Amino acid sequence: MKPAPFTYHRAHDVRGAVESLHELGEDAKLIAGGQSLVAMMNFRLARPSALIDVNRIDALRYLRRDGEGLRIGALTTHHTVESSGSTAALAGFGVLSHAARWIGHYPIRTRGTIGGSIAHADSTAEWCLLAVLLDAQIVVRGQVGERSVAAADFFHGFLTTALEPEEMIVEILFPRPAPHAALSEFAQRKGDFAIVAAAVDLDVEDGVCSAGRIALGGVDAVPIRVPEAESLLQGAPATAETFRAAADAAAAAVEPGSDAHGDADYRRGLARTLIERACAQAIAV
Amino acid sequence: MSGTGIDPAPGEATLSRAGRWIGASVPRREDPRLLTGRGRFVDDLDRVGLLHCAFVRSSVAAAGVEHLDLAATRNVDGVVAAYSAADLALGELTAILERPEFTVTSMPILAGDRVRYVGEPLAIVVAEDAYAAEDGVDAALVDYRPGTAITTMDQALEAGAQQVHAELIENTVLDLEPFSDPHIGAVFDAAACVAEVDVRTGRQNATPLEPRGCLAEWDARDEQLVVHVSTQVPHQVRTAIARCLRLPERSVRVIVPDVGGGFGLKCVVGREEVAAAAVALRLRRPVKWIEDRRDSLTASFHARQQAYRARAAFDADGRILALEADVRCDVGAYSVFPFTSGVEPLMAATELPGVYRVPRYHVRARGIATNKAPTAPYRGVSRPQIVLVMERLMERAARELHLDALDLRRVNLIEEFPYTGINGITYDPGSYRASLDLCEQQLRDEGWYDRRAQPTADGTVLGIGYACFNERTGYGTEAFSQRKMTVVPGYDIAGVRMDSDGTVSLTTGTSSHGQGHETTLAQVAADQLGLPPTAIKVRQGDTDLVTYGWGTFGSRSAAIGGGAVHLAAGRLGDKVRIVAAHLLDAEAADIELVDGQARHRDQPERSLSLAAVAEIAYLRAHRLPKGVDPGLTAEAAFDVLTSGTFSNATHGVVAALDPATGQAQILRYFVVEDCGVVINPRIVDGQVRGGVAQGIAGALFEEIRYDEQGQPTTSTLIDYLVPTATEIPVIDIMHLETPCTFTETGAKGMGEGGTIGAPAAVLNAVNDALRGTGVELDSVPIRPDAVHRALGGNS
């Protein structure tokens, strides 16, 4: 399990990385933490002709709050997010540091990055799910400049995204705090990719949900929102009964596939359970 | 090698309470080097001019090979050579049972005109580094003439099915009825209760953390092909290489470095090891092969995929009247050397009655070939399955007879020893009943039965399960001869040498790969020689150093290897006493060896250090008594002449099922275990815990799967779920001691028991938690979706 040959290029800034992508052609790939990419390369399932190492672009490691929301630099590691829960930048975004603990294991989280995870686009990945849940903007830079893609439009299918070959993710912008949000997932071994993952974000005041958002991973090729269930949260009391109804509606709405981990019914059941669990955690925050 | 050049000492050792080294938790001699990164595993070896190899492997499960084109491979940058089966023209590995019920098939080292599983090696590519070797593999072109892949036993047995080997009929490698009872049906017809089970167990891979590997090099001075192999059976690897390369055995030397786990997967000879050796000989250059994890999971060896239809007849009091079983084992594509593809069906058929008195027994057991990786013995060999079958039968009968399931076991447990069963096995004394009573008592005392009766705060459902079992260990030559292999393992040989300064080296034919024999065998010898274990260096795993040995498998090393060490060290002690008596002007019978001294039993002031005795024996041999040869060496063989010796245990498990996810979590794991005299309690406990962890893995997590085309779908550790620390609970152990009367040390083997008992205990606990659902699960691994379904989901 040794990777195929490639040429190595180190980028020192975003401009350099994007220029290298342009120069080296479509078979070139960016490498950030490499926790998914290098494994795929070792299996020779991925064979980039060139790797552009962006890890030295320290300017992309930040958690910053401004008027538009929380900005996380693409090269911020999972572990940095995990251990920044009590910082001012993450006020109202505790869900992010909690959710980071679901990602792989400690030595994976110290290397893997939020931008890398979003670019890899596994449908059960925590950041992909939370980006969809919290209406994040994926900020990408190419030769012609920067653009923002709504998370809802970013994930196109199994491991495919709206990212153009010559673009790189530079930032994830979370536009609004989510004080009542939570993520829950299930895998047979803790730390594995989830069979199903659910994340919820509730707007709660005086025991009533004014609105709520529900995202599911592992029930489709991309992380999805479940409007059929979200509508049941709107204006409803923040009670177990409401959450159950929403979870039931979500389970009924999704069309999961079957594989070795379980059939569609099992995944529906997991979706229902995990939504209920996430809702309970969300209002407990 | 970089580093600080340190050689740290192990921790302090103290004698057991009985004043012996046997029974003491001596710190492991192995630990310091392994803890400092100074162990020597095969991939740690390096040579000037070392070449690396990789294998072109079949990408299809069943096909004729039309054409294998290595031209492009040979042109790859860094590739030195590439060879097909025709290029190397090696002999084949043929592992035979001399039984009419066995059909002989052969395993070529490289596949020629036909491939039989995905991952089967077709060509070996040799390159300057491992990266280039894989580039060379990538460049190989193979044209296949696809055949029908046989991926299940049912498919294999269908009329008109494609045969995995032309020699086979109904794809059956072995079909035996070792215990036949044509009138057993009448017993079932008249019985108060007939319990039946239909059990399937998942295919597994033993998954040692270190995959297989070897480094082979030609030594022109010694005229030997020296092969360093990560194996459990060095002498058997030597035989295989010598035969396939048509060399005299003395021209092959197998050396075993530190081995990163084996669990049976490394007790058979790998085709790759032979091919790498052949290439090293041909090129006269050192060649290394290191298996990667994908190949290890898909193309090394598997085990455990079995199907049972079994029934037992009971009287109204719960007494077993008869047992009948049909056993099928999916043995994969080839018969492996030396153990053959018959090892699972043979073990299952012979040992099924287990710890219970079974008056009538009828069994048919088959080994069925499929287009999947071949099977090797894996820790426990069929006993995890047969214990699961028997324990499910017990539970089912108890339910139908409205008896307590543990009382029903008590009615049937063997209690008088030695007991010769209907299977012809003689069981030496054990503590079958006591282990069950104590295990149950423990879980009662801890309040688990009360907790089980109460609803839980988190909505989980608790269940309690047990497994009672024994573990045949110390298979001697006699016991192995019953299998009718053409090579019959059993005895072992140990050698002891005291050098002129009184230091001692010990050689053993066993081959430790995590079991700590450098520590335990030194303890055995220490008691014989009056030396601390730290004064005795154990050497093993080198066919030039050891007269002959069968390696380490089947829980044989402490019982048989330890016996040989005990005898050899005793013989050396006898010679030391003769020399010392002469020098002290005493009778040899009056000399005792204590604390590094040879001293007069009644006049301890008359003493000599062992170093002084040894100096005489070598450097001042003129002072030896007449007729005594110079030097202090001894060798001894030891064998077990009975059916073997049986360890036993009861495992008790409390599991919690989450109805919402179907997840089974183990809240409590308690083992009451009896392996006779414990040589080193710390090491024994480690073996039990590690064994249980592998049993839990088989019960809840691990399964090697293939799709309908015979493509493996579990080729990564992302898909093949080896449990981690969050899945394996704390395992507490209580020891009972029923010494073995015929193993010199009183020790019984115990390396496999943990793995044997765990699947049944876990499955019983899960079924107890499913009580009232009308669902009983009889197969492993237990899948969360099945539990979820049984508990009605979260509706």
Place this chain on the structure above:
Amino acid sequence: MKDLQLITLTVNGTEHELVVESRRTLADVLRHDLGYTGTHLGCEHGICGACTVLIDGSPARACLTFGVQADGCSISTVEGLASDGELSDLQRAFSERHALQCGFCTPGFLMLAEAYLAEYPNPSTEEVREVVAANLCRCTGYQGIVEAISDVARSRRESR
């Protein structure tokens, strides 16, 4: 044509300058180019953790990092744990708790624990178990490993 890179690695305080092929993993560079064979490879896809080393103090899978990526970094491997012939407290605890059998996974667990305890000196047993779950051991059932790390956390706490 091999894509070759000149890199500098400081391993356990010793600086090494060497030329590596770009695709060579850090694990292979440490093991086969520099002779630090205590770092083991058990899966080469980041699951087993036998190759865990510290890169600039942070735990990392050496199989999921290319050697060239570590250019200029400080690497800690198992060979650096003992000093002056004395096992470290962690190494001693592993032996005392019988936290190793075959020893193949052991260097990875030691480096994992070393990094973890440096960052989190006061873990609960459950937290230790969760971090131990990052790596695979096939021999011990993990109990000794969890106990050894917990022992060290306790004794380091008491000696502070």
